[in-house]
C-alpha cells in the first residue's frame with residue numbers, strides 16, 4: 001500500500017457505513033455506486049503503479065448537482081473524497097491513500113457547445129481529451145493541448161493538474177487557454193465561473209484557483225476552453241544529434257528560423273528511445289544517436305512553411321547540429337514518430353519499477369541531472385534516461401529498477417530535488433505534487449507561499465475532505 005510505503009497516518013475522517021452507501025444509492029442509482037472489490041481495484045491503483053489506495057467505493061455522478069449533493073453529504077459526515085478523472089496522473093494524486101471515496105467524473109462527458117468563430121468549447125469535465133480534439137477538428141479547430149495520455153485523460157484532470165504536454169511552447173499553458181470553469185467546493189457550493197470571454201477583469205480571477213490545484217480546492221465539473229485554428233500544414237522531423245550542446249543550438253536556431261510555425265521541440269536521449277525499442281519493440285527509423293530531437297512545424301501555408309523548414313534543415317545539416325533525420329507530412333508517418341516519443345512514458349514499466357521525475361531546469365543545466373544520477377546510481381538502476389519538452393525547460397528523468405527498493409529511493413530523494421533547487425528550478429514542472437511530493441514542495445515554494453496555500457485550503461475546504469494527503473505538506 002502506498003500509505004505503508006510512504007509511512008503516513010490516516011487522518012481523523014469519518015468511516016464509510018452502510019447508511020452512507022444507501023444515501024449514495026438513493027442519490028445516484030445502484031449501478032453508479034461501485035462497491036465490488038474487484039471493480040473498485042483499478043480505481044485504487046495509479047497508472048505507473050507507484051501508489052495504491054484502499055477505497056471501498058467509487059461514485060459516478062452524471063451532473064453538477066449530484067457532485068454538489070455528494071460533497072455536501074461527505075462534508076457533513078467528514079468523509080474524505082478523492083476526485084478522479086482518467087487516472088493517468090503520474091504523482092499519485094488521482095488515487096486514494098487510505099479509504100477516501102473515489103469521485104469518478106467519467107460519466108460527465110457531454111460536449112455542451114462550440115463557437116466556431118471564437119473557438120470557445122464548453123464541455124463537462126469528464127470528456128476525454130482525444131474525443132474533444134476529434135470533435136473540434138471537424139470544425140477546423142484543435143485542442144490547445146496534446147499529450148501521450150490523450151486517449152484516456154479527461155479535460156477536468158488536465159485542468160486540475162495544469163497539464164503541459166507536447167505543444168505548450170506554441171499554445172501556452174492552461175491558465176491562458178481556459179476561459180471559464182464551473183466547480184464544486186467541498187461543502188457542495190457550486191461556483192459558476194463558466195464564461196467564454198477572452199477578457200473579463202471583473203475582480204479576482206477565481207478560475208485559476210482550480211487550474212493546477214489537483215482536486216484539493218474543488219471538483220471541476222464544467223470547463224470552457226479556447227481552441228486554436230486547425231493548422232493547414234503540419235510537418236514533423238525526427239533527428240539524430242551528437243551531443244546535448246547541439247540539441248540546444250538546434251533549439252535556438254529552430255526558434256529564430258521557424259518562428260511562429262514552430263509547434264513542438266522535444267528531445268529524448270539514447271536511453272529513452274532504447275527503452276521503447278527494447279521494451280515495446282517499436283522501431284527507431286534512425287540509427288543509434290546520443291540524442292534525438294523531434295521538431296514539428298504547424299502553419300497555414302504549405303509552400304511558405306516548407307521553404308522555411310528546408311532552409312533551416314539545410315543549414316543545420318551543414319553546421320552538423322543534425323547528423324541524420326527523417327521529415328514527413330504524411331499523417332500515418334507523423335503518427336509513428338509521435339508514437340515513439342509518447343511511448344517513452346510507459347516503456348520503463350516493462351523493466352519493473354519506474355521512479356519518475358518531472359522538473360524544470362534552466363536550459364544550460366537541463367541535462368546535467370541525468371549524468372549526475374547515472375554516476376550516483378551506477379549499476380543499481382536498470383536504466384536512467386531523460387526526455388522532455390526542451391521548449392519549456394522541462395525534463396523528465398526516469399530511473400528504472402526490477403522492483404521498488406528503499407535503497408534506490410533514498411539515493412534519489414531528496415537528492416534530485418536538492419540539485420533542482422540549487423539552480424532555482426521546479427521540482428514539478430507539469431505533473432503536479434500529488435501524493436508523491438508534498439514533503440518536498442519547500443524545495444520550490446518558500447514558507448510565505450506555503451502559508452498562503454494552507455490558508456486558501458482551509459478557507460475553501462475547512463474539514464480538509466478534498467484529496468487529503470496531496471499537494472500540501474502537513
Ligand code: FAD
Nearest residue numbers: 085086087088089093148154156157158163164165215220
Ligand atoms: P487524473 O489522473 O484522474 O487526476 C489527476 C489529478 O487531478 C488528481 O489529483 C485528481 O484528484 C485531480 N482531478 C482529476 N479530475 C478532476 C476534476 N474534475 N476536478 C478536480 N480534480 C480533479 N502530463 C503533462 O502535463 N504533460 C504530458 O505530456 C503528459 N503526458 C503523459 C503521458 C502519459 C502516457 C501519461 C500516462 C500521463 C501523462 N501526463 C502528462 C500526466 C497526466 O496525463 C496528466 O496529468 C493529466 O492531465 C491527468 O488527467 P486525468 O484525467 O487522467 O487526471
Ligand code: MLT
Nearest residue numbers: 148342344345346388396
Ligand atoms: C511526457 O512528456 O511524455 C509525459 O509528461 C509523461 C512522462 O513524463 O513520462
Ligand code: ZN
Nearest residue numbers: 165389396430
Ligand atoms: Zn511531459
